[in-house]
Amino acid sequence: MNKKYEYSDTTQLSPHFNAKEFRCKCGKEHEFMISNELIEKLEKLYAALNCSKIIVTSGFRCTAHDKTVGGSGTGQHTLGNAADICCYGQDGQPISSKVVCCKAQDIGFRGIANITAAYQYTHVDVRPNGKWYGDEVHGNNTVTDDFYKYFGGEDMKGIDVSVHNGNIDWGKVKADGIDFAILRAGYGRLASQKDEKFEQNYAGAKAVGLPIGAYWYSYAMTPEEAELEADVFLSVIKGKQFEMPVYFDLEEKKQFDLGKEQVSAIMRAFLKKVENAGYFVGLYGSASSLTTHTADDIKSRYTIWLAHWVDQTNYSGAYGIWQHSENGKVAGINGNVDLDICYKDFPTVIKGKGLNGWGKTPTPVPNVPDTGVTVTVQIGKDSYKGTLKKV
DSSP states (O other), X not given: OEEEEOTTOOOEEETTEEGGGGSXXXXXXXXXXEEHHHHHHHHHHHHHTTOSEEEEEEOOOOHHHHHHTTOOSSSGGGGTOEEEEEEEOTTSOBOOHHHHXXXXXXXXXXXXXXXXXXXXXXXXXXXXXXXXXXXXXXXXSBOOSOHHHHTTTOSEEEEEEOGGGOSOOHHHHHHTTOOEEEXXXXXXXXXXXXXXXXXXXXXXXXXXXXXXXXXXXXXXXSHHHHHXXXXXXXXXXXXXXXXXXXEEEOOOHHHHTTOHXXXXXXXXXXXXXXXXXXXXXXXXXXHHHHHHSXXXXXXXXXXXXXXXXXXXXXXXXXXXXXXXXXXXXXXXSSSOEEEEEEOBOHHHHHHHHTOTTOOOOOOOOOOOOOOOTTOOOXXXXXXXXXXXXXX
């Protein structure tokens, strides 16, 4: 059902959307329509992507305005069935349209399209008949029947390693198609517990140009001990540059036996201290521990590195990296190695914010356009590589 609203209407339609966001942007004060189904599905999209906000750049359009921005004058915007949107993650960065298109497909939007070359703006609609999955960078026709397939192959393949992987030939690793690596920096709260291969792995991965991150394995039983571990971790990585996040790894049974509240307090203590030192910090955890022993505020504030060794994870929370196997084979490494997939363009975000040892580079904030089919917005590199696995 599509309801009509007066131009001055400010009805709160749902927890995250107000009627005024969908007014026509032609400059004239006239009534407009909004589909109830559109709002319901936008709320589902908000939850599925764990958004901090969704900006509606174009909602209802009168016939004249729709034609002005390149439409036919009779499209879904003129019926109140459509919205052009920009979705933002909990880190404040735009979520790639590649990710949004895939999730919108899961939720059941019948019209979906990437709008711009920067993959930042997405069209969604609830047209009553048919289906349109488009990519307006390449025209106005349907381009696929499955966005997961269409955007496939652009995620980053990675590994995570420690002293247990022995001496690594990083040139062969990169040549084998590996795009990034997460290195164990150490464990515990003593300086002597630095990983014996960390310096060697750091130098080797840097020499071949692989983006790298680091992690610290925890034995902390209290927030105070976690802060001590953070201090040692910071001393080990000081003076180095990381294109990928740095992670806190908590997985000991005795820690989980403390219960969710205490485990979450330990996590917060470490993560906050490292974050305050100027690092893009995240949490490593299994699908089980993230569900049962990790507070929601942690999962919404910090990027997640999910460990779930299955072909297709059913973990429903947000995550930036998925460790999907512990039995991988990669050239340049003897024996098994952990395999990871990264769905987010961490190097661009981290360098842009001047974190992890990188100098701060000011990033211009673009004006949000009333996006039509012919609009092109160039905003550097995508902020996300794209979550292309169905979860």
